[in-house]
Amino acid sequence: MKEDKYIEKLVGKRNPFVVPEGYFEQLTDQVMQSLPERRPRAKSVWMRPVFYAAASVCALFVCATAWMLWPKASTMPQGQVAEVIQEPDETFINEAADYMMLDNQDIYACLSDY
Numbered sequence: 001m002k003e004d005k006y007i008e009k010l011v012g013k014r015n016p017f018v019v020p021e022g023y024f025e026q027l028t029d030q031v032m033q034s035l036p037e038r039r040p041r042a043k044s045v046w047m048r049p050v051f052y053a054a055a056s057v058c059a060l061f062v063c064a065t066a067w068m069l070w071p072k073a074s075t076m077p078q079g080q081v082a083e084v085i086q087e088p089d090e091t092f093i094n095e096a097a098d099y100m101m102l103d104n105q106d107i108y109a110c111l112s113d114y
Helices: 002-011 021-036 046-069 080-085 092-098 106-112
Strands: none
Touching: none
16 A cells, blocks of 8 residues: 555656657558468368368278278187176286276175176
């Protein structure tokens, strides 16, 4: 509060910030002169569909390749599938239990619900 009174006593109540005469009339011209020249776009409008078609062909090629290389379920013998389903890996179960921070009592409680 004292600082405000001191500053008011030195400067007074007048506004020390004054806009020069004709500043806003010249501002538009100055800004427009400082902007770089606009260059026409290098790509024309008719090239856009060509790029879309090329992207579609590439996407189709990637999907077809993934579909051809994806392992089929029928390539695995039936005995192996049954074996995998019947014998789960204990290390996976232990790692999952550690990740979920389950102890033996929690596991027993979950299994007793069934």
